[in-house]
Amino acid sequence: xxxxxxxxxxxxQDVAAVTLLKARRTLLQAxxxxxxxxxxxxxxxxxxxxxYYSYMPTASFSTPVHYYYKSDCDSGSAxxxxxxxxxxxxxxxxxxxxxxxxxxxxxxxxxxxxxxxNEQIGMFMIKMSCYTKGGxxxxxxxxxxxxxYRSSLLQTLSTLIFSPLLVTGVSEQKQLIEVELxxxxxxxxxxxxxxxxxxxxxxxxxxxxAQLRIHAYFTGVRYVLYNFPLTSAxxxxxxxxxxxxxxxxxxxxxxxxxxxxxxxxIRVMLGDDTRFQLRKESTRKRxxxxxxxxxxxxxxxxxxxxxxxxxxxxxxxPEPSTNEAxxxxxxxxxxxxxAASHGASDRNGTExxxxxxxxxxxxxxxxxxxxxxxxxxxxxxxx
Numbered sequence: 001x002x003x004x005x006x007x008x009x010x011x012x013q014d015v016a017a018v019t020l021l022k023a024r025r026t027l028l029q030a031x032x033x034x035x036x037x038x039x040x041x042x043x044x045x046x047x048x049x050x051x052y053y054s055y056m057p058t059a060s061f062s063t064p065v066h067y068y069y070k071s072d073c074d075s076g077s078a079x080x081x082x083x084x085x086x087x088x089x090x091x092x093x094x095x096x097x098x099x100x101x102x103x104x105x106x107x108x109x110x111x112x113x114x115x116x117x118n119e120q121i122g123m124f125m126i127k128m129s130c131y132t133k134g135g136x137x138x139x140x141x142x143x144x145x146x147x148x149y150r151s152s153l154l155q156t157l158s159t160l161i162f163s164p165l166l167v168t169g170v171s172e173q174k175q176l177i178e179v180e181l182x183x184x185x186x187x188x189x190x191x192x193x194x195x196x197x198x199x200x201x202x203x204x205x206x207x208x209x210a211q212l213r214i215h216a217y218f219t220g221v222r223y224v225l226y227n228f229p230l231t232s233a234x235x236x237x238x239x240x241x242x243x244x245x246x247x248x249x250x251x252x253x254x255x256x257x258x259x260x261x262x263x264x265x266i267r268v269m270l271g272d273d274t275r276f277q278l279r280k281e282s283t284r285k286r287x288x289x290x291x292x293x294x295x296x297x298x299x300x301x302x303x304x305x306x307x308x309x310x311x312x313x314x315x316x317x318p319e320p321s322t323n324e325a326x327x328x329x330x331x332x333x334x335x336x337x338x339a340a341s342h343g344a345s346d347r348n349g350t351e352x353x354x355x356x357x358x359x360x361x362x363x364x365x366x367x368x369x370x371x372x373x374x375x376x377x378x379x380x381x382x383x
Contacts, residue, residue, distance in 0.1 A: 040244045040245060044238075044244060056226065057222075061098075062211060062213045062214070064209065064212075065108070065210035066210075067083035067198075067207070068083070069081045078203045079204070080203075083199070084199045087197075087212055089195055098193060101187075102186065102222075103216070105182065106182040108198065109212075112174060113172075113208060114175060117206055121146070124144070125142055125201040126142065126181070126198065126201070127140070128197070130185075130193045130196045131196065139182075145177050
């Protein structure tokens with residue numbers, strides 16, 4: 001019984017070790033994958049936020065308007081000059097409020113009391129002049145405004161109805177007048193608007209406060225980003241995440257396999273003509289390699305020799321190495337070739353000399369200054 005339990009325990013130990021190793025590897029891969037996905041998600045959110053911040057201009061801008069006028073004259077209830085205000089269109093003194101090419105609606109809100117003076121004034125003019133950094137005027141507009149008409153009976157009834165609120169100070173007898181100065185204002189990239197001067201052309205007007213509002217009219221992608229911010233954020237972050245995931249996947253495949261498809265799979269996917277061309281090209285390269293190796297192994301002649309070693313120690317003069325076959329003249333004066341094929345006789349003679357075994361003792365040990373050396377080792381042979 002104990003002999004049977006030993007192998008079983010060893011097998012269980014091996015199975016447990018393999019299972020633990022696989023689980024560890026799986027957990028490590030899952031942790032790496034989770035970390036990569038979290039990193040890609042943060043990068044996607046950062047890219048979308050950067051795009052939104054750089055692409056979307058200021059949607060709405062509001063600033064109070066503080067009027068100033070001259071008061072060094074004795075004019076009674078009238079002012080000495082028209083009320084004027086200087087407004088800057090720079091945030092923190094550096095950033096432009098209005099983006100180049102973006103249409104904006106510029107309006108002025110006046111909080112005016114329902115006083116007898118304002119009712120008697122009737123219509124009055126409001127003038128706005130936009131200027132650049134150098135002080136030059138780029139646009140000027142003038143609009144009219146007045147209080148809304150209310151009859152004396154209506155004023156009496158509203159006073160009676162809202163008297164508790166009026167007494168406690170919760171409500172006031174005033175009107176909010178909104179004057180549209182520009183319906184579609186666009187700033188120029190070469191002469192950007194940095195501020196404006198607002199002037200009310202009436203010395204009797206009475207104002208509680210004023211507010212200048214600039215609202216952007218978005219179209220296209222900016223309209224979607226402004227009116228549907230949550231949907232746009234989800235789509236933008238998901239698009240960035242998919243794009244980054246594809247880039248990381250391709251990089252991983254390039255690092256692991258050397259590409260999206262392995263070379264063998266690419267070779268299989270190619271057609272028959274392409275495989276034939278590849279085979280033909282490889283055969284040509286192999287033949288060129290073999291021929292180059294043969295050229296390297298072939299003997300090269302360094303210089304001629306005057307005396308060559310022959311058989312039995314006899315010295316024979318070298319044969320002429322010219323390409324022309326020797327000729328003799330017969331009795332009729334015509335030239336006849338001695339050898340029909342000079343190249344064939346040379347090859348036969350060379351093969352016979354190479355096939356015969358010549359001892360090295362028959363070679364002369366003393367050669368002249370001009371010698372012929374061969375790269376191929378062997379006994380001396382006659383050329």
